[in-house]
Amino acid sequence: MFLSVRKLSSVTRKYLHNFHISINQSCTRIRFNTQHYCTMSNDTRNKFDLPKRYQGSTESVWVEYIQLAAEYKPLNLGQGFPDYHAPKYTTEALAAVAISDDPLANQYTRGFGHPRLVQALSNLYSQLVNRDINPMTEILVTVGAYEALFATIQGHVDIGDEVIIIEPFFDCYEPMVKAAGGVPKFIPLKPQTTGRVTSSADWVLDNGELQKLFNEKTKMIIINTPHNPLGKVMNQKELDFIANLCIKWNVLCVSDEVYEHMVFKPYEHVRICTLPGMWNRTITIGSAGKTFSLTGWKIGWAYGPEALLKNLQMVHQNCVYTCSTPIQEAIAISFETELKRLKSPHCYFNSISEELKLKRDYMAKFLEEIGMNPTVPQGGYFMVADWSALAPKVDLTQEIDARRDYRFTKWMTKTIGLQGIPPSAFYSESNKYLGEDLVRYCFFKKDENLRKASKILHDWKNTL
Secondary structure, eight states: OOOOGGGSOHHHHHHHHTEEEEEOSSOEEEEETTEEEEOSOSOHHHHTSOOTTTTTOOOOHHHHHHHHHHHHOOEEOSSSSOSSOOOHHHHHHHHHHHTOSOTTTTSOOOTTOOHHHHHHHHHHHHHHHTSOOOTTTSEEEESHHHHHHHHHHHHHOOTTOEEEEEESOOTTHHHHHHHTTOEEEEEEOEESOSSOOOBGGGEEOOHHHHHHHOSTTEEEEEEESSOTTTOOOOOHHHHHHHHHHHHHHTOEEEEEOTTTTOBOTTOOOOOGGGSTTOGGGEEEEEEHHHHTTOGGGOOEEEEOOHHHHHHHHHHHHTTTOOOOHHHHHHHHHHHHHHHTTTTSTTSHHHHHHHHHHHHHHHHHHHHHHTTOEEEBOSBSSEEEEEOGGGGGGSOGGGOOOSSHHHHHHHHIIIIISEEOBOGGGGSOGGGGGGGTTEEEEEOOSOHHHHHHHHHHHHHHHHHO
């Protein structure tokens, strides 16, 4: 756009004559009267690019599929959260704290964890791991388990350190390790049976392959039990093997146990930090969102020996510093409620697994009826199912994604009105093919919505 100087006022012309722009390789220079200013470089592609530590990261599957759900409004069995209310005492506690007469109830609290909450966590886990846990030095409260993982990885992984990640994995593990300068080393869980997979117990590690991954460069191994997305609960023998390798090679174990209270009988959750020689080399991750079915509250924690927790505290204090005071207070009150009945069947930590087991069995039944092969989980609230037998009935050409499970789940979302998550998102690039015949569904939903999902799939099958 060009503007004639002759059409401007004399005052404006005077200022324009004193205004000069010059461009060179380093910057755009502006001179007004006798003052010089330098704006940003013309070549912003290098100077203002995403830092190298995050380059190569791809868009999260959650970003894409949440948008997909918003656009097509399917019955959403993809995201991992319950679609009905959490225990009433939790929400009532938060409401009471928010309107409390205590002026400090809604102000900053202790950076490493609200005193009442870390004390409640100490009271719980001291019983569960059979040792006294210091609430002030051996527990860190974080913004969800997500930040607990971030602080753990950033606080312990240095450039060149190798980190063993078991596949499929929660999709933040790999980018967090890379951002810390670490080198991910992957090992997949694989079905040990040559025939039909029926249980998450059928998915196992190759011990020989795992053993080869440990060396002098190995800093950390990340385990997830109960497992997302398979629902596998690692047994004593499996954990003993991992523990012995950690001890032999002086390796830190990060145990992601956010589904710790969702284990279906006769299976039991074994905490690896309780095994001989493992307390001093284990950081355990927990989540209030999973424990009390309040994923939107975004409060998690890490516990372990003081010497290891110090590193997490340093990252935390220079990142988020502190977490929401009223939410921490409400969670503390909720823990205090459950601690009084910890061994009772009425304890939420005990009743939730019975509630979810019925939902699990119902989903497994209707998935099998329509022609999928579900892996029945031992814990958690996800189920993966092999959909490959239905491939001839699905028009995968309508989607352009490279991975079949992405094409399948998008086609189902848009055409059938039921959304699942593509499990190849939880594998490294070289092993994504292992998840392409699978779909992940969440069964922590209202019974009416599980019945609706069953009807959607049966109606679709009847049209084939």
